[in-house]
Amino acid sequence: MENLIPSGDAPTDLWPARVDEYLNAIQRGDLAEQQRLLELEPELARWTNPLREMDEFAGVLADRTVSLQASTETIQFGKYELRGELGRGGMGVVFQAYQPDLDRTVALKMLTASTFATFDQRRRFSQEARLASRIRHPHIVTIHEVGEFGGQPYFTMDFISGTSLSAQLRNGPLPIDKAVHFLILIAKAVEHLHANGIVHRDLKPSNVLLDQAGQPCLVDFGLARAVDEFHDPTVTGTILGTPSYMSPEQAAGRVREVTERSDVYSLGAILYEMLCGRPPFVADSPFDTVLQVMEREPLPPRHWNRLVPKDLEQICLRCLEKTPAGRYPSALELAQDLERWSHGEYPSFPSRSPVIKLSRTIRRHPAAAYRLLGLVPTFLILLARCLVVPSVWSFYSPILAGLGLWMGLSLIWEWQSLKPGRQNWTQYAFLLTDIASLTTILQVERAANVSHVTAYVLIILMAGLSLKRPLIWVAGLGCIAGYLDLILQADDVNAWHVPVIMIIVLMCCTVVTDYQVRRLSIWIRTKEEVFSVQRSVFRKS
Amino acid sequence: MAVDSSQLADLLALARAGDDAARNRLFEACRSFVAVVAKVQLHRRLHTKVDPSDLVQQSLLEAHRGFVDFQGGTPQDWLAWLKQIVQHNAIDADKHYRGADRRDLRKERALATGDPTSSQAAGWVAVDPGLSPSQVLMNSERELHLAAAIESLPDDYQQVILLRNLERLPFDQVAERMNRTRGACQMLWMRAVEQLRTQLNHESSL
Numbered sequence: 198m199e200n201l202i203p204s205g206d207a208p209t210d211l212w213p214a215r216v217d218e219y220l221n222a223i224q225r226g227d228l229a230e231q232q233r234l235l236e237l238e239p240e241l242a243r244w245t246n247p248l249r250e251m252d253e254f255a256g257v258l259a260d261r262t263v264s265l266q267a268s269t270e271t272i273q274f275g276k277y278e279l280r281g282e283l284g285r286g287g288m289g290v291v292f293q294a295y296q297p298d299l300d301r302t303v304a305l306k307m308l309t310a311s312t313f314a315t316f317d318q319r320r321r322f323s324q325e326a327r328l329a330s331r332i333r334h335p336h337i338v339t340i341h342e343v344g345e346f347g348g349q350p351y352f353t354m355d356f357i358s359g360t361s362l363s364a365q366l367r368n369g370p371l372p373i374d375k376a377v378h379f380l381i382l383i384a385k386a387v388e389h390l391h392a393n394g395i396v397h398r399d400l401k402p403s404n405v406l407l408d409q410a411g412q413p414c415l416v417d418f419g420l421a422r423a424v425d426e427f428h429d430p431t432v433t434g435t436i437l438g439t440p441s442y443m444s445p446e447q448a449a450g451r452v453r454e455v456t457e458r459s460d461v462y463s464l465g466a467i468l469y470e471m472l473c474g475r476p477p478f479v480a481d482s483p484f485d486t487v488l489q490v491m492e493r494e495p496l497p498p499r500h501w502n503r504l505v506p507k508d509l510e511q512i513c514l515r516c517l518e519k520t521p522a523g524r525y526p527s528a529l530e531l532a533q534d535l536e537r538w539s540h541g542e543y544p545s546f547p548s549r550s551p552v553i554k555l556s557r558t559i560r561r562h563p564a565a566a567y568r569l570l571g572l573v574p575t576f577l578i579l580l581a582r583c584l585v586v587p588s589v590w591s592f593y594s595p596i597l598a599g600l601g602l603w604m605g606l607s608l609i610w611e612w613q614s615l616k617p618g619r620q621n622w623t624q625y626a627f628l629l630t631d632i633a634s635l636t637t638i639l640q641v642e643r644a645a646n647v648s649h650v651t652a653y654v655l656i657i658l659m660a661g662l663s664l665k666r667p668l669i670w671v672a673g674l675g676c677i678a679g680y681l682d683l684i685l686q687a688d689d690v691n692a693w694h695v696p697v698i699m700i701i702v703l704m705c706c707t708v709v710t711d712y713q714v715r716r717l718s719i720w721i722r723t724k725e726e727v728f729s730v731q732r733s734v735f736r737k738s
Numbered sequence: 739m740a741v742d743s744s745q746l747a748d749l750l751a752l753a754r755a756g757d758d759a760a761r762n763r764l765f766e767a768c769r770s771f772v773a774v775v776a777k778v779q780l781h782r783r784l785h786t787k788v789d790p791s792d793l794v795q796q797s798l799l800e801a802h803r804g805f806v807d808f809q810g811g812t813p814q815d816w817l818a819w820l821k822q823i824v825q826h827n828a829i830d831a832d833k834h835y836r837g838a839d840r841r842d843l844r845k846e847r848a849l850a851t852g853d854p855t856s857s858q859a860a861g862w863v864a865v866d867p868g869l870s871p872s873q874v875l876m877n878s879e880r881e882l883h884l885a886a887a888i889e890s891l892p893d894d895y896q897q898v899i900l901l902r903n904l905e906r907l908p909f910d911q912v913a914e915r916m917n918r919t920r921g922a923c924q925m926l927w928m929r930a931v932e933q934l935r936t937q938l939n940h941e942s943s944l
Contacts, residue, residue: 212928213924213925213927213928214924216928216931217909217924217927220902220903224906243935244931244935246935246938247931247934247935247938248903248931250880250884250938251884251899251903251904251934252903252906254880254881254884254885254903254904255903255904255905255906258774258775258778258821258904
């Protein structure tokens with residue numbers, strides 16, 4: 198085997214990474230970077246040809262796309278000269294193109310349409326594109342031309358040399374004033390779309406470009422949806438791309454309810470990320486993210502960034518209301534409120550009713566909240582009983598202590614789960630606390646034969662809600678162990694068949710729940726294959 | 739099996755003129771290409787465990803049958819046509835594996851005739867009149883070489899090259915798909931690229 202490692206001073210384990218970096222630069226068509234790397238590591242030169250060839254081959258194998266390696270190489274595409282690749286994302290490839298007849302540079306987006314798209318789909322695409330091309334606004338990227346060449350649909354738009362907001366946000370949150378200023382501009386742009394009858398539906402930081410002057414520019418509106426359907430009509434109504442910025446009604450697939458207010462939600466999510474450095478909901482898989490979008494309350498921005506003023510926080514959270522009616526009715530009003538805030542003339546929000554506040558808090562911390570919802574009344578009822586009938590005090594006091602400990606531990610685990618990366622073990626902690634506490638309390642109550650033991654079944658079912666099979670089995674076996682512990686300490690062993698039946702029931706409960714989750718996981722996975730195919734196309738987000 | 743400069747164009751011309759021997763040699767020469775396209779298509783649709791040989795067989799069969807209708811002139815048209823056949827067979831296979839059964843207008847993917855001016859012309863770039871004939875030829879030859887070189891690699895080398903170079907996936911995803919650690923994939927990839935490089939140099943010096 199040839200010597201792979203150069204004799205230079207590059208450490209051996211860095212070398213594959215270097216070549217990988219070089220390949221990345223080739224795949225991006227980034228000549229400057231390629232040059233820089235070559236100067237750093239001259240050894241890379243012998244990889245240039247094979248890597249470039251393979252990338253060109255990759256282009257051939259891709260569905261009708263092309264990759265350009267050298268800036269001297271231009272490809273003629275109708276009246277445009279394709280000069281370089283700007284990026285891959287959205288529904289295809291974007292090229293930098295020169296238009297000789299108008300002597301200008303544009304961005305040309307070529308759609309990687311499935312080879313056999315129907316006439317109907319193309320027509321629909323053209324219609325939407327034509328509608329979009331009528332939009333003219335200083336903060337919206339203008340569509341110039343929509344057409345087809347050699348069977349390849351494309352459209353051209355303003356050439357913006359700059360990065361996207363999502364790239365910018367990778368460096369962390371923005372300064373507050375800047376974030377607010379950006380959002381006001383973007384919101385006004387969105388308002389302009391709404392005024393022209395277009396709902397964007399796919400607002401997210403990667404769809405906001407920042408030009409040389411650092412000004413935001415909206416892209417891909419309207420076309421986003423038409424293009425999605427053009428690409429694969431089966432995914433109409435299916436969730437595409439990253440759901441982190443999607444409104445609950447969109448995430449749930451309730452297409453009819455998607456209105457301007459859905460865009461307002463997305464604007465709120467963008468503001469949230471600009472202030473906090475992360476979107477309001479983000480999880481390991483799109484499916485989990487969607488669940489969070491629909492069920493959870495976002496943690497207030499101040500949780501992530503202490504500097505965010507309370508008023509601004511309120512504005513942001515109002516955009517992120519679950520029900521559209523609770524949000525700003527239009528992007529314009531959002532922009533106006535933000536402007537009022539930035540001028541300091543912002544009146545404080547009327548305080549929400551305590552009921553709403555409570556339900557919000559519950560949704561923000563479901564694990565602890567629902568436990569407390571069950572434990573606290575129980576605690577109070579027993580306490581009341583003790584106070585009314587003081588004689589039972591000694592009997593119930595260990596139970597009250599047990600309940601108190603249960604509640605306390607639940608709060609502690611909840612607090613721990615807020616820290617990033619701790620989610621997994623806190624789930625187990627909750628589970629084991631539940632089982633141990635239940636067992637202890639039942640022991641005190643000598644309740645081995647009492648209906649309370651059905652609480653074990655409840656614990657297994659709740660473990661099933663997590664959709665994690667290991668958790669379900671830990672729950673099942675833990676409950677059986679707890680129950681056994683209870684039984685073995687009981688005095689009356691006459692009716693031995695009762696515990697046996699109970700254990701069988703617990704086992705069955707575990708097996709069925711596990712099976713149900715397994716079936717659900719298969720179903721989710723098939724849907725997620727659609728996701729990840731789509732996601733790889735939406736790579737930039 | 740290496741086909742040199744003008745051989746591909748000649749073979750194609752002869753085959754289209756009715757020479758069966760030439761046709762067989764043409765198909766033999768392009769088998770690797772079809773195999774690589776098939777693998778990429780399957781990978782793209784995430785059917786990484788599916789054996790590509792069925793798809794390859796089916797596509798080659800279709801190409802044989804439909805050869806009479808092939809109207810393209812240049813080898814680039816030819817390769818594009820082959821690619822299209824594999825693609826629509828892959829789409830069908832995809833639907834089959836997903837259990838979807840859509841009988842809609844998309845099924846009007848009658849065998850493309852390979853006519854460069856039709857709206858289903860694939861590889862429109864290569865039929866750009868700006869490219870000189872020898873350039874076009876070299877491109878096709880090179881594609882076949884690359885495909886053959888890739889095909890000659892051991893399975894895991896092939897897979898890592900497919901995922902990283904042809905599908906352009908980052909190593910995190912490659913590692914996931916191949917069920918190995920990222921580091922292991924990178925080292926594997928280095929060796930694979932090195933072997934490929936040697937192979938390509940060897941062939942081009944012939």
